[in-house]
Amino acid sequence: xxxxxxxxxxxxxxxxxxxxxxxxxxxxxxxxxxxxxxxxxxxxxxxxxxxxxxxxxxxxxxxxxxxxxxxxxxxxxxxxxxxxxxxxxxxxxxxxxxxxxxxxxxxxxxxxxxxxxxxxxxxxxxxxxxxxxxxxxxxxxxxxxxxxxxxxxxxxxxxxxxxxxxxxxxxxxxxxxxxxxxxxxxxxxxxx
Numbered sequence: 608x609x610x611x612x613x614x615x616x617x618x619x620x621x622x623x624x625x626x627x628x629x630x631x632x633x634x635x636x637x638x639x640x641x642x643x644x645x646x647x648x649x650x651x652x653x654x655x656x657x658x659x660x661x662x663x664x665x666x667x668x669x670x671x672x673x674x675x676x677x678x679x680x681x682x683x684x685x686x687x688x689x690x691x692x693x694x695x696x697x698x699x700x701x702x703x704x705x706x707x708x709x710x711x712x713x714x715x716x717x718x719x720x721x722x723x724x725x726x727x728x729x730x731x732x733x734x735x736x737x738x739x740x741x742x743x744x745x746x747x748x749x750x751x752x753x754x755x756x757x758x759x760x761x762x763x764x765x766x767x768x769x770x771x772x773x774x775x776x777x778x779x780x781x782x783x784x785x786x787x788x789x790x791x792x793x794x795x796x797x798x799x
Contacts, residue, residue, distance in 0.1 A: 612635075612636050612676045612677070612678065612759060613640065613672065613673070613674060613676070613677045613678070614627075614631055614636050614638075614639040614640065614677070614678045614679075614680060615639070615640050615641075615642050615668035615669070615671040615677065615678070615679050616639045616640065616641055616642065616664075616668060616680045616682070617644045617662060617663070617664025617665060617667045617668040617679075617680065617681045617682070618641065618644070618682060619641050619643060620746065620747055621747050621748070622746075622748055622749075622750060622761070622763050622766060623682050623684075623762070623766045624641065624766075625635055625763045625764070626682075626763045626764065626765065626766025626767035626768075626769075626770060627639060627652070627680055627682060627700075627719040627766055627767070627770045629710060629763070629770075629773040630767050630770035630771040630774055631678070631770070631774070632769075633771070633774075633778075634774065634777075634778060636678070638750055639680070640671070640688060642664075642667050642668045642671050643669045644663060644664045644668075644681075646663070647660050647663060647664070647683075647749065648660065649729075649731050650685070650686065650726065650730065650731040650732060651683060651684075651685030651686070652685060652686050652687075652688070652698075652727055652729070653685070653686075653687060653688070654685075654687055655682070656685060657683050657685035657687070657697075657698075657699045658683070658699055658701075658710070658795065659683075659795060659796070660681070660683030660685065660699075661681040661682060661683040661699045661700060661701040661710070662681060662701050662778070662792050662795045662796060663681065663796060664680075664681030664683060664701070665679050665680060665681030665701035665702065665703050665708070665792065666679075666680060666681070666703075666792055666793070666796065667678055667681070667768035668681060668703075669703045669789065670768060672792060673705075676705075676707060676783075677704070678702060678703070678704045678777075679702070679703040679704075680700060680701070680702050680703075680770065681700065681701040681702075681747055682698055682699070682700045682701075682766055682770065683698065683699055683788075684696065684697070684698045684732075684750075684762075685697070685698075685699070686718070686726045686727075686732060687715065688723065688727055693717070693720065693723065694717070694718045694722065694723040694726055694727070695715040695716060695717055695718065696715065696716060696718055696732060696751055696752070697712060697713045697715030697716065697765065697769075698713040698765045698766060698768075698769040699711070699712050699713075699769060700712070700713075700766075700770045700772070700790065701768070701771035701773065702774060702777065703789050703792070704775040704777050706789050707786035707787065707788060707789065708786065708787060708788075708789055708791070708792055709773045709774070709775070709776045709777065709783075709786060710773055711768075711769050711770065711771065711772030711773030711774070711775065712767060712768075712769055712772060713764075713766070713767075713768035713769040713772075714760075714765065715728045716752055716755070716760075717795065718732070718751065722735050732751055733745060733746035736750075736751045736754060739752045739754070742754070746762070748761070748762065749761045749762060749763025750765065752764075752765060770792045
């Protein structure tokens with residue numbers, strides 16, 4: 608009989624959950640448990656804010672872990688300002704397992720210049736995209752990338768990419784023997 612591995616995910620967003628589950632199925636984990644996380648910025652801007660959100664989500668999930676085999680996942684989407692008026696969007700995943708952690712990212716894709724100023728001033732990409740696309744729940748399914756790529760790449764795929772890249776050290780433990788300790792994540796939360 609195989610052992611059951613629990614995976615706790617700090618989100619209730621279906622697109623993120625499906626992408627994370629797809630990554631974990633590669634290592635034989637069929638489903639996840641969701642954890643509600645509060646107190647996050649509606650629109651993270653900059654890599655520090657995106658990582659902070661992912662860490663906060665991962666740590667909230669980690670508190671739900673009851674076994675040593677548990678995985679805790681935090682996934683945060685956000686916007687980075689590459690240069691004046693040129694923004695990209697993507698996701699960062701933090702995965703905690705056996706008191707160690709790893710960070711991974713999805714691809715980051717360009718956003719139309721007309722949105723950059725609004726995003727940097729705090730307007731949510733989901734709000735902008737709902738207005739532009741007419742899809743009120745765009746954040747919970749295809750996302751901005753799905754809209755701009757005509758569905759070739761969706762938010763599910765970005766979530767999968769971020770989770771899978773964060774899983775790499777846990778899939779290949781022989782090459783990644785010295786992962787950082789979860790205590791370092793607690794320090795990140797103190798900085799914000």
